[in-house]
Amino acid sequence: MEQQQSTAVVVGAGIAGIASAIRWARKGYAVQVFEANSYPGGKLSEFQLGEYRFDAGPSLFTLPFLVDELFTLCGENPRDHFNYLKKTEECRYFWDDGTRLIAHSDPEAFAEEAQRVLGEPAANIIDQLALAKRQYEATKGLFLERSLHKASTYLRLDALPALAALPSLKLTQTMHGVHAKRFRTPKAIQIFDRFATYNGSSPYQAPGTLSMIPHLEFGFGTFVPYGGMVAITNSLVALAQRQGVVFHYGKGVERIRVEGRRATGLVVQGADVSADVVISNMDVTPTYRRLMPDLPAPEKTLAQERSSSAFIFYWGLRREFPELDLHNILFANDYEAEFRDLFERKVLHDDPTVYVHITSKDLEGEAPAGGENWFVMINAPANYGQDWLALRAQARSAILAKIQRALGVDIEPFIEVEDLLDPPTIEARTGSDRGALYGSSSNKPMAAFLRHPNRHRRITNLYFVGGSAHPGGGIPLCLLSAKIAANL
Ligand SMILES: Cc1cc2nc3c(=O)[nH]c(=O)nc-3n(C[C@H](O)[C@H](O)[C@H](O)COP(=O)(O)OP(=O)(O)OC[C@H]3O[C@@H](n4cnc5c(N)ncnc54)[C@H](O)[C@@H]3O)c2cc1C
Known part of the structure; x- marks a missing residue:
């Protein structure tokens, strides 16, 4: 008799939901993904x-x-479906005092630029990046590639580097503390501190272990997908469908x-969908509160402080201002009063720094002729009931003023769509x-262990990604x- 195909259902078509669908289909499961939005x-x-x-x-x-490994897992050449360029510049930093620094992707070139522009000894930058690399190498096997909630993870040989490297992990210092000790110049400290925002944390609270983050940029590089970031989603959805x-x-x-002790399926718009495996790509808090209200929730995990959120202004601009050459720039903020006041009511970090990312593009298909699109992001605390309507207006005028101060151009009259x-x-x-x-923040040394595991402790066919x-x-x-969930 022919065996019936096992089935898996995924709640949500976020990037982890799509990647899960591919991995479980590859295991031989018939996979369905249910997405609340009209798009993936x-x-x-x-x-x-x-x-x-x-x-x-x-x-x-x-x-x-x-991303590439998902294509190879399915026996396809990623280059036939998804392509990207390696950047030679990570970004450009602008300060109000006129200082401008190009963060070259090449560590030596970046260190020389930091010495020339900021007066920070190049050796300090190189030494810090070397520490970042050591921290990354020591922890990736333990923290990034496996479940932290299985004893076997700690018994593996590749857990040893993390244990041997404990002193270099700087668990008892903050990220800011590590950088303040290393660098002579405040702007170098500021540049390295900002990497805490990569996972929505505060450099003043997150453990020094997170000083490893710059290694992602300067060790591996940063990339631009052809067709924009959405090409990651679209190419993986197409792969999943194949x-x-x-x-x-x-x-x-x-x-x-x-x-x-089994998840048996989903209820979708009143209809039952049964499955052998259930994978939730929905945030774990509403997964418990809304989708499984009768199941005891891991309250300690759900009570973890949230990571930061953001204000993003999307502006389509008529390019009638002087050429600014702003491809992927970043303003390093000078702790300005208006941004500090803006988020005074925040319940989160005591980090008053606000970072502003502006990605301006005029690639074909991105903007009309003579137009330019800007993505302006200001880090903000998560939603704890602040008066967002008022904050929106304040944030908008504060950032427009900031841009004018740093670049000498008032761009507001050129905003065509917003x-x-x-x-x-x-x-x-x-x-x-x-x-x-980014889910919960990494502001505590043990934060990594308090994130929700990728499989429910008791219901072993229920996964979280x-x-x-x-x-x-x-x-x-x-x-x-x-990947971890599928391997479990
Ligand atoms: C403005 C911004 C800037 C960022 N910048 C970067 C960056 O530069 N680099 C980087 O690596 N990361 C960045 N991130 C973070 C990154 O985007 C996320 O960590 C990642 O995309 C989250 O993916 P996810 O799989 O958790 O799913 P999500 O993207 O959170 O998607 C979850 C999906 O589940 C769906 N869903 C929820 N509930 C249900 C339900 N009940 N039924 C069906 N569907 C449901 C939702 O509609 C959604 O589509 C940024 C995020 C934002 C918002």
């Missing part, structure tokens, strides 16, 4: 404003081999059905608890969460 990708999606196209969320792409995965859009999941994302909108569009960009589960938020880690 969650935070990693795109939208159009008139003739301007915008990537809605991420702009920084690191560790592209984690593996037989069926996507259902506009289908919000209402319940995960659990009987005893949209905005704030923490409540992020929450509404992707289901992220409090609109956090995405930014709120282990190993955390950001595209690479979300892809790793799908």
Whole structure:
């Protein structure tokens, strides 16, 4: 008799949900993905404003081999479907006092530039990047590639480097503390501190272990996908479909059905969908609160402080101002009063620094002739009930003034089309608890161990993937969460 094919259902078509669908299809499962929105990708999606196209969320792409490996897993050549360029400049820093620094991707060139522009000895930059590399190498096997919730993880040989390297992990210092000790100049400290925002944490609270983050940029590089960031989502959805995965859009999941120690399927718009395996790519907090209200929730895990969120202004501009040459620039903020006041009501970090990313593009198809699209992001706390309407208006005028101060151009008259994302909108569009960009913050030394595991402790056919589960938020880690879950 022919054996019936096993089935898996995925709640949400965020990047980790799509990657999970591919991995489980590859295991031989018949996979269905249910997505509440009418489009895939969650935070990693795109939208159009008139003739301007915008990537809605991420702009920084690191560790592209984690995308490539999904194609090779399926026996395909990634280059036939998904391509990207390696950047020679990570970004450009602008300060109000006129200082401008190019962060070259090549560490030596970056260190020389830091010495020339900031007066920071090049050796300090090189030594710090060497520490970042050691920290990354020591921890990747333990923290990033496996479940932290299985004894076997700690008994493996590749857990040894992490244990042997404990002193270099700087667990008892903060990230800022590590940088303040290393660097002579405040601007160098500021540049390295900003990497805490890669997972929505505060450099003043996050452990020194996170000083490893610059290694992602300077060790591996940063990349630009052809077709924009959304090409990651689109090419993986197409790959999943070639593996037989069926996507259902506009289908919000209402319940995960659990009987005893087994998840038995979903309730979608009142209808039962049974399955042998259930994978939630929805944020873990609403997964428990809304989809499984009768199941005891891991309260300690859910009570972890959220990572930061953001204000994003999407502006389509008529390019009638002087050429600014702003491809992927970043303002390092000078702790300005208006930004500090803006978020005074925040309940989160005591970090008053605000970073502003502007990605301006005039690639074909991105903006009309003579137009330019800007993605202006200001880090903000997660949604704890602040008066966002008032904050929006204040944030807008503060950032316009900041741009004028740093670049000498008032761009407001040139804004042709405009949209905005704030923490409540992020929450509404992707289901992220409090609109956090990266799940829980990494502001405590033990934060990594307090993230939700990739499999339910008792219900062993129920998996959790995405930014709120282990190993955390950001595209690479979300892809790793799908890999760890599938390997479990
Ligand atoms: C503005 C912004 C900038 C960022 N910048 C970067 C960056 O530069 N680099 C980087 O690596 N990362 C960045 N990130 C973070 C990165 O985008 C996320 O960590 C990652 O995309 C999250 O993927 P995920 O798999 O957790 O799913 P999400 O993107 O959170 O998607 C979850 C999906 O589940 C769906 N869903 C939720 N509930 C249900 C339900 N009940 N039924 C059906 N579907 C449901 C949602 O609609 C959504 O589509 C940024 C994020 C934002 C918002």
